[in-house]
Amino acid sequence: MGLGELRVKVERNRLRSFLREQTDRLVTGLAILATLLVVAPLVAIFVYLVFKGASSLNVSFFTQNPKPVGESGGGMANAIAGSGILLGIASLIGIPVGIGGGIFLAEFGRGTKLADAVRFTADVLNGVPSIVMGIAIYALIVVPQGHFSAFAGGVALGIMMIPTVCRTTEEMLLMVPHAVREAALALGVPNWRSVLSITVKTASPGIITGCMLAFARVAGETAPLIFTALGNTYWSTNLNREIAALPLQIWIYAQSPYDDWHRLAWAGALVLIILIVTAVSLVRYVTSRGVLKGAS
């Protein structure tokens, strides 16, 4: 190989490595940009809510019920309590049914026609607009009972949670390695016991995330509550009466012509987001406390 040839080769290698470095920078830059685009809306919403709503947040917001039109002040204590009750009922329905369905899909019904039907139904249910869910529960519960109720609202939200919980539970269970199931079976553990104590336990962080996603999603729903929980300007914890909810109250206040109510609506939106973030973080903290060193 002549000296000239060698020089050409060295030059070419230098060019290649330069191009490689530039490509690396470009791709890294794009990834960072994408990350910012994901985070930006969330930060923007939160900052805007704080900007608009924080000034109306005070103790009475959390302790007082709405005041009649014309009187200033008042709070959303009834709506905060109402949302708590509605989400409690929804979780009691949506989480057990969803997890149970997910376990069936991943463990017991695999490959059966029934499982295909359940999976299809869950996916369709996931796509049903929330207002339709409200009307369905109105027809199924509110009309036969003859009155709006917290119970009906909770059921509507609970049913909306089911498909998300069900499908994430299935996905998470399918991710548990086959070797872990085999290990349990080889110890002479019956299959049902192995599923509940080993597979579900191994998949539990993912399943909890799915439940939290579903919870956060329905926590902000207004439409299914319009025909079911209806809303209430007074304090009520009676499951058989109409009940207030934060998203409903925000919706009503935001449409009103009063500046005072607009400010309360902003504060309500801020509180709703803070409550969701707090609830999700709390669950994550509580469930992560038992995790051992080096557990995967």
Added chain:
Amino acid sequence: MGVGIEVINLNAWYGTNHSLQDINLNIPGNHATALIGPSGCGKSTFVRCLNRMHETNPVARVTGTVRIGDLDIYQDAKPVEIRRRVGMVFQRPNPFPTMSIYDNVAAGLKLNGYSNHRVLDEIVEKSLKNSALWDEVKDDLKKKSGASLSGGQQQRLCIARALAVDPEVLLMDEPASALDPVSTSKIEDLIFQLKSQYTIVIVTHNMQQAARVAEKTGFFLNGRMVEFDSTHKIFTNPSDKRTEDYITGRFG
């Protein structure tokens, strides 16, 4: 105490694939028996027939008789009962990732409803000592996850887990093939100690390993057992030409 295993006319299928054909052999109790042969020859399928683990695969089917001690495992008992008497260690260490070291060892007992803490403590300690892991983990029993251990330690943890339910037979499906040489030699030492108390059947790709730990060796080829004899005889003076070709490295 370990018991002998008698296999009569065992045939196994996965779907339409006839993966084990007319296997007959007697595995002696309280000894280690090695099964060697090229990949896909049926030796793993064979050990899975000894604790009915192959039944976890819905397309698998078996005919023939397997007697473990006095028990005809396909006639007299349910799979879960057999698996408690016939422990199994897999190729890749598979501790329960969310459980502590202690819970991993106690899993077989706890999941079958056993809950006396004092007895469990004793069994866990004894099992970990038997698997030569006790000294390395005794300070972190309940603090660390089974998945935090090294590969070799995880495999010994899996052995302890299998021993904790007090089986009579221990099946090992290439227990050292995913491990480094130091961990491998620890596992081999362990097999050497354990065979005084248990009947051990070990599947291995490593012929030196078979020669080191086992009194008896069986050679499998294409779903059939070609030869079963004392390890010494198999490796020095095999009676079948195919065995000789395999151990001298002419194929496989």
